[in-house]
Amino acid sequence: MTVRTLLQSVTDAMKTEMELDDRVVIIGEDVGRDGGVFRATEGLHAMFGGERVMDTPLNESGIIGTATGMALYGMRPIAEIQFMDFIYPAFDQIVSELAKISYRSGGTYTAPVVIRTPYGGGIKGGLYHSQSSEVYFAHTSGLKVVTPSTPYDAKGLLIASIRDEDPVVFLEPKRIYRSVKQEVPDGAYTVPIGKARIALEGKDVSVITYGASVHTCLEAAAMVAREGISAEVVDLRTLSPLDIETVLKSVEKTGRAVVANEAPKFCGFGAEIAALIAEKAIDSLRAPILRVSGFDTPFTYTWENVYLPDAERVAGYIRRSMSY
Amino acid sequence: MTVRTLLQSVTDAMKTEMELDDRVVIIGEDVGRDGGVFRATEGLHAMFGGERVMDTPLNESGIIGTATGMALYGMRPIAEIQFMDFIYPAFDQIVSELAKISYRSGGTYTAPVVIRTPYGGGIKGGLYHSQSSEVYFAHTSGLKVVTPSTPYDAKGLLIASIRDEDPVVFLEPKRIYRSVKQEVPDGAYTVPIGKARIALEGKDVSVITYGASVHTCLEAAAMVAREGISAEVVDLRTLSPLDIETVLKSVEKTGRAVVANEAPKFCGFGAEIAALIAEKAIDSLRAPILRVSGFDTPFTYTWENVYLPDAERVAGYIRRSMSY
Amino acid sequence: MKESTVMEKKTGMLQIIDNEGNYRRELEPAIPEELLLRMYRTMATVRKFEEISMGLQRQGRIGFYIGAAGQEACSVGSTAVLKKEDWIFPAYREPGALLLRGETVLQLFHQLFGNSLDYNKGRQMPNHFNSREKNVVTPSSPIATQIPHAVGMAMGAKITKKKEIALTFFGDGATSENDFHSGMNFAGVFKAPVIFFCQNNGYAISLPTSRQTASETLAQKASAYGIPSERVDGNDILAVYSAAKKAAERARNGEGPTMIEALTYRLGPHSSSDDPTKYRENREVEEWKKRDPIRRMAGYLRKKGYLDDESDRKLMDDIDKEIRAAAKKAEAVPKPPVESIFENVYSSMTWNLKEQMEETVGRYGPGYTGR
Amino acid sequence: MKESTVMEKKTGMLQIIDNEGNYRRELEPAIPEELLLRMYRTMATVRKFEEISMGLQRQGRIGFYIGAAGQEACSVGSTAVLKKEDWIFPAYREPGALLLRGETVLQLFHQLFGNSLDYNKGRQMPNHFNSREKNVVTPSSPIATQIPHAVGMAMGAKITKKKEIALTFFGDGATSENDFHSGMNFAGVFKAPVIFFCQNNGYAISLPTSRQTASETLAQKASAYGIPSERVDGNDILAVYSAAKKAAERARNGEGPTMIEALTYRLGPHSSSDDPTKYRENREVEEWKKRDPIRRMAGYLRKKGYLDDESDRKLMDDIDKEIRAAAKKAEAVPKPPVESIFENVYSSMTWNLKEQMEETVGRYGPGYTGR
Numbered sequence A, B: 001m002t003v004r005t006l007l008q009s010v011t012d013a014m015k016t017e018m019e020l021d022d023r024v025v026i027i028g029e030d031v032g033r034d035g036g037v038f039r040a041t042e043g044l045h046a047m048f049g050g051e052r053v054m055d056t057p058l059n060e061s062g063i064i065g066t067a068t069g070m071a072l073y074g075m076r077p078i079a080e081i082q083f084m085d086f087i088y089p090a091f092d093q094i095v096s097e098l099a100k101i102s103y104r105s106g107g108t109y110t111a112p113v114v115i116r117t118p119y120g121g122g123i124k125g126g127l128y129h130s131q132s133s134e135v136y137f138a139h140t141s142g143l144k145v146v147t148p149s150t151p152y153d154a155k156g157l158l159i160a161s162i163r164d165e166d167p168v169v170f171l172e173p174k175r176i177y178r179s180v181k182q183e184v185p186d187g188a189y190t191v192p193i194g195k196a197r198i199a200l201e202g203k204d205v206s207v208i209t210y211g212a213s214v215h216t217c218l219e220a221a222a223m224v225a226r227e228g229i230s231a232e233v234v235d236l237r238t239l240s241p242l243d244i245e246t247v248l249k250s251v252e253k254t255g256r257a258v259v260a261n262e263a264p265k266f267c268g269f270g271a272e273i274a275a276l277i278a279e280k281a282i283d284s285l286r287a288p289i290l291r292v293s294g295f296d297t298p299f300t301y302t303w304e305n306v307y308l309p310d311a312e313r314v315a316g317y318i319r320r321s322m323s324y
Numbered sequence C, D: 001m002k003e004s005t006v007m008e009k010k011t012g013m014l015q016i017i018d019n020e021g022n023y024r025r026e027l028e029p030a031i032p033e034e035l036l037l038r039m040y041r042t043m044a045t046v047r048k049f050e051e052i053s054m055g056l057q058r059q060g061r062i063g064f065y066i067g068a069a070g071q072e073a074c075s076v077g078s079t080a081v082l083k084k085e086d087w088i089f090p091a092y093r094e095p096g097a098l099l100l101r102g103e104t105v106l107q108l109f110h111q112l113f114g115n116s117l118d119y120n121k122g123r124q125m126p127n128h129f130n131s132r133e134k135n136v137v138t139p140s141s142p143i144a145t146q147i148p149h150a151v152g153m154a155m156g157a158k159i160t161k162k163k164e165i166a167l168t169f170f171g172d173g174a175t176s177e178n179d180f181h182s183g184m185n186f187a188g189v190f191k192a193p194v195i196f197f198c199q200n201n202g203y204a205i206s207l208p209t210s211r212q213t214a215s216e217t218l219a220q221k222a223s224a225y226g227i228p229s230e231r232v233d234g235n236d237i238l239a240v241y242s243a244a245k246k247a248a249e250r251a252r253n254g255e256g257p258t259m260i261e262a263l264t265y266r267l268g269p270h271s272s273s274d275d276p277t278k279y280r281e282n283r284e285v286e287e288w289k290k291r292d293p294i295r296r297m298a299g300y301l302r303k304k305g306y307l308d309d310e311s312d313r314k315l316m317d318d319i320d321k322e323i324r325a326a327a328k329k330a331e332a333v334p335k336p337p338v339e340s341i342f343e344n345v346y347s348s349m350t351w352n353l354k355e356q357m358e359e360t361v362g363r364y365g366p367g368y369t370g371r
């Protein structure tokens, strides 16, 4: 066990798998000598050389497209996109190709690519270094979408993603890259894809969340606990395939649901959670299903702290749900 | 008044606006001499010449990117994307640029581009000529998303879109391009963006839908009417900004909601409708909110008729809602 | 051979056989008779397969067809230089590549009918031929997306010190797409062992190549990526073969990628949905019919003494019978069962797909195939 | 001038002044003294602005900075050939373009601070300078996306028979992006009056140009699109000016687009977040410091008799004062009110934005500016 940040866990997961499996390679912009703009691949170029840690030209569809070709060929590429905000030039390669290769070929070809990308606000990145567009990928059949909130999960989920036969979009909450630390086992282990985690047990209201927002929600839960409200915080860990059972079990227990994330609200991932609850657990509900999200605007530089739901805002929604 | 198909109304809308406003130009693949693969621009190249009806190289981001440049310059470009399935190479230009230009420039620049694209299944187009990915655009702040279900609306909404200051993604339900006919006024008129339409009044259950599915839902409503169920069919017409008032009013009246569309269900547009109802009208509900959608798979060729929700499937959901 | 107004600009191109099959001995590649005859048979099969399939399409027995008539020498001539371990990343006008590698006409028909024996399980439109066994990688409809895949595969082969190379096909229109740019650039930078085979058939649906780009030739686009390129007469099987052979050798020798621009022409419509009279002159089509690659190869084979009237007639008869029998057989094969809709989205079925499958089976019955 | 190992490959480039300001008379463009001095002042302002802003960044008073030191001649020399009606589509290293057009340092600081006087209303990171009034179009962070915009604007000018032309800036890395490919190709096909100005500063963050593409030069990429191109010494204001002048004339005469590859170097880090010692040698930086474009221009101006020690010192003092005063002033300007978060998403506010705004105002109070 070593105390690691979330970022260090990401690096360690890649290193661990690259040592165990020759087929694992890294491809992306500045991932080599530079070690990545967030230092996620630091040291790996020196350890594994330029053929396994590939600096690419500045072109995201080339990164994903060639990674896909490598995966078709039997390799296990990890493609880094520098910021989620820059993933869109590769969108066609992701949604038309990567996501659909297994289906369109009747399963005769598979493309087990992991796309790692930092996402979310909180680093003063303004409009184009802060986005959370997970729903584009979660809506895309054929992709798995994973996002850890702790160093332990980051390592275990990333290793599971690398080993998965399906393409995985692995979203790294950059705001908490360095702020969360935890004892993390050395060597390989996996955290299963598709399984949520109860980050905090509670009985009055279910707060369903993921990524960096998990920590905001835990803070909010601590706030309302002082008012006698017992909030349960569900950390989804995987957005697709969703762990519907854990979500429903929690809501059936508490009778109240608040969905929290930092993406724009309209048609955001929170909508699916709300819709599923409204379809499958409506009779347990004692209050409207509330969503606390980013605003339906692009991200903003100066007002990022207002844009991002903070503990106080989440707590406000919890109270609103409780007092209904 | 002239009897027109939905497709003819689209053509007529463009012709009408091009005659009234020099700034309106058309840009896309095969839109010129060929008249477009669906013939939507037939005759316009002959009428307005190659400088206002521009055949482009095969590159969607070039189409949207140059259209955006023209719009910044004060023109009113209509960009055609041959199939919605081929819009993804332009995704970055759409979500990073077009949608965000007004916001990021503090409103000093605007980019009033209309992106027209045929979408949806029903023409034996298989995996890549049948997609309904409207939610990607509806989730993107800064874009308006419009989709007509009748020839009258097609013309009025398209003219309104061309005149709108904001970028509009105008989705044309290709399955009903030629099958729906209607008396349509000659000359210019608009149908307001952001206003839904009650396609059929009813009192027992609200069926909320849009595009080609409107007709499927009307058929389903006719089926269940024979069983004594009075279904109200709401045709959204605009997905973003959504006409929340009309939706809520209908659901508050009927107490039951079925959301119908043909896109994949998970994180699809139906989720937002369900979530909004669950947030704002939960107390009126007498049944779970149901969604009848395409499957959470890519589109399929051989089984397209099973993939697409037909009247019988929609009727099944209406009955399920009623018998709850 | 008369100069065309459409295709051949001032820049030269490699040509070995003329319209009558006369050939330039000093350039003639050494191809064994057996292989030459197999190439010829494959080209003729592609042509006949198209004729019959277009008929099926008009009768509504298949939904769509997208033909290769006039372009057969391109895919066949280039595929002929590969080893069977090499990989092919096709677009939609390369049934010849599959057939030359031994894929059966019957299998292609399974794809056209989208039946239960189709490798794709009926998920794609006709002409999206895929064959894992023959290393022909699943094509999609979006133009040019296969190009970076070919490059990635080739990079993979290089990294893992394997000898396999990649061949990818695309059209003139595809050179405008983003993925041409990214694929070519990555290939140049990583010296990937890949052959970029561009079939410049003069049009992208209705758009003539002269409006596709202001570049004099498509081949010269390769220099933007530090990649050598060659222009060949795409209706000349020997020219195609020779250029591809050289490119394959470069790739195998670690010298990196090559781009080939083959000047050719599609004699038919863009697809069964297209009306080419809207955008091109019949005169032009007639001009190109004179350069029919199959007739030209037949002329060559006759001159070499490998083919005569009788063997040619017999061959055509065989092909015709094989194809008609295969069409009949494939049409009789049932659809994949409805459950198949939900397979292969993920390596194991997720709860939401199971839910949707159960609902579907509830309605149509288990194993339903439409009958 | 010593040849660099990094940048100048065998292919030639236009150079007019050397490191000491000696110039080749036969190539010297005719630029009025007043304009030359304005260009010089602008370049010096850019440099000083950066020095002071990087200081503010280190003190945490602004969040980020992305500099142009060493590259000032590129944006200033090319902008100088435009008329004020022409349009500029910048990336992030062109404050010089705005300043030469008369935008104030104060306004640039409003942007860095993201305050209520920032044209962008505080929505973008520092260095995303936009000025509707000066026809400098709103830049974004994704690389190369401005290129097709410039082309579209130029196509629009051509269609509507206006005389305006477009100038767009981008880096060496940007030439690999999809939008370079699409923009260049559309410009070639539509003969759009646009100048593509590529600042090849040798690196895209950490990636050297030699790994960005296998193409010998970036200029030769233009030939893939039928576009003429020229390579110039990007640290030589006269060379930049001359090439841009020629390109602008071509554009105005209906001869279409031109690409300019300017060989330059960023003396500082990629941005305030970058550590360039990870990927480049100090020796290389030192080598390039000798070619400092401002020093070279100063040498030229002295030789022309337009500048001497005293006037230079006074100029630098003025600039320093102006900038420090502006920084202070901008820092004191309050943030835009919280309500502004919800503006300009649409031309009129939608119900969901109103709802979110009301909630926000409910929490922070109307007109809240953080104070």
Ligand SMILES: Cc1ncc(C[n+]2csc(CCOP(=O)(O)OP(=O)(O)O)c2C)c(N)n1
Pocket: B029, B058, B060, B082, B086, B089, C093, C141, C142, C143, C170, C171, C172, C173, C174, C175, C199, C201, C203, C204, C205, C270
């Ligand atoms: C991304 C994308 N845009 C548009 C289309 C529609 N489309 C199908 S084929 C085609 C033309 C392709 O031209 P070319 O590359 O020259 O190949 P050819 O059909 O001539 O063989 C177009 C525009 C598509 N399939 N994919």
Ligand SMILES: Cc1ncc(C[n+]2csc(CCOP(=O)(O)OP(=O)(O)O)c2C)c(N)n1
Pocket: A029, A058, A060, A082, A086, A089, D093, D141, D142, D143, D170, D171, D172, D173, D174, D175, D199, D201, D203, D204, D205, D270
């Ligand atoms: C689409 C996209 N991908 C990645 C980035 C991250 N990024 C910012 S600047 C940069 C390098 C740009 O290099 P170049 O075009 O040479 O311009 P320079 O910074 O050298 O002026 C990168 C990769 C980005 N902004 N946009």
Ligand SMILES: [Mg+2]
Pocket: C171, C172, C173, C199, C200, C201, C202, C203, C204, C205
């Ligand atoms: Mg073509």
Ligand SMILES: [Mg+2]
Pocket: D171, D172, D173, D199, D200, D201, D202, D203, D204, D205
């Ligand atoms: Mg650079």
